[in-house]
Amino acid sequence: MGLLQPATAALHRDAIDLMRDVRGIDWLGLLETWGLRVLAAVLIFLLGRWLSRRFAHGLDRVLGRAGVDATLGGFLRNIAYAVMLVLVIMTALTALGIPTTSMFALLGAAGLAVGLALKDSLSNIAAGVMLIVLRPFRAGDHVVIAGQEGIVQEIRVFQTWLRTFDHRVVILPNSQVTTTQIVNYSLLPxxxxxxxxxxxxxxxxxxxxxxxxxxxxxxxxxxxxxxxxxxxxxxxxxxxxxxxxxxxxxxxxxxxxxxxxxxxxxxxxxNGISIPFPQRDLHVYYAEPPPATASR
Missing domain, CATH: 3.30.70.100 (Alpha-Beta Plaits)
Known part of the structure; x- marks a missing residue:
């Protein structure tokens, strides 16, 4: 029992010192500082998200008045909204006191790893962007793609949807669409x-x-x-x-x-014009009968 007294006394002193340190913290000031930071970050995020949506809808209307294809307009609207939302989140984190430099580096490394893992999906996205920008066809066109004939239903980021004339839906990966022959019957009047x-x-x-x-x-x-x-x-x-x-x-x-x-x-x-059936001439040749064999 006597051996434990020095350790117990030391632990008691440490506990007392810790309580003094905790009492010395300005909890009200700390709460006020972090509360204001959290409030500012939340307000920045909510206001930024609202402004991003308004900007995206405004961009959609401007592109529509300019005669931009609806598919291309929707794609540009979504890209603009995503970029603005990322900037809003980074601004909110900065207001919260979180350093964003290291976060950018972390996001870059994570993006590289995800890119390598999703190489095929990213190629479909890149092909979808090419289809939307170059517009070899649009929704409603009569096309033949990779041997599939039908009406273009929708051009998505990953896939192109066709409706065949026997009412089947054919879903083609965009990477395949951009690397095969495309016949567009609706491109010319x-x-x-x-x-x-x-x-x-x-x-x-x-x-x-x-x-x-x-x-x-x-x-x-x-x-x-x-x-x-x-x-x-x-x-x-x-x-x-x-x-x-x-x-x-x-x-x-x-x-x-x-x-x-x-x-x-x-x-x-x-008018007496005939449409003849296929005909073939058959010639029959009769060979001489074989000589009679002598009876045995």
Whole structure:
């Protein structure tokens, strides 16, 4: 018991010294200082976030009045809001007394690690930015991308969404979209149709061409400039191939082609122009019967 008395006495003295130190702290001043810092940081964050939102909405309206594409405008608005919000957070931390220099270095190192881990995702983001800025197509366009044909539903940061004509949704990574061939049928106002039809070798070829041109010129969806053209394209096995070329507006292309094909069939039938089926000539050769073998 006597051995523990010196240690107990020392511990008692340390406790007394600690209580004196705590009593010596200006708690009211400390609370006032840190309370003001916290209040200032909260006010800076709330006010900065409100201003960031107002700025983003204002930028969206300005871009809309300037005729900027809605997808590009939304992307720029989100980027501007994110950048301003980061600046607001850093300002609030500075007001709180937290050094931001080391935090920037930490964020840089963390960003490098995340970038290496999310390399594929970042490539999709970069490709999405290219699609939004360069705009090879926009929402509502009729396109063929990576062998998939459909209407562009939405261009997102990571993906492009297509709706096919049999009502399937195809989701393509943006990195794949930017590295493959893109066919945009909606980029130009007119689209050419090609209708190939076979005419019998014994039919009036000139009359058949005149009928094709008459049908195309009389259709309301076919434009006059450039004018329709009918050309002889091939001497096939069973028929002479005529091809009709005519330009229509993009929205009318499918219906106009169907109606013109039907009109060609009716017009040819009414004017005695045949559309022959594939034919083959079969030649049968009879060989001499084998010599009779002598009976044994």
């Amino acid at each position: 007119l689209r050419r149709m090609e209708v190939a039809v076979g005419v019998g070798y014994g039919d009036d070829l000139k009359k058949a061409r005149e009928l094709l041109l008459k049908i195309a010129s009389g259709h309301p969806a076919v434009v006059e400039d450039p004018p329709p053209v009918a050309r002889v394209m091939a001497l096939a096995d069973s028929s002479i191939t005529l091809t009709l070329y005519a330009f229509t507006r993009n929205d009318d292309h499918v219906d106009a082609r169907s109606q013109i094909v039907e009109a060609i069939r009716d017009s040819f039938a009414a």
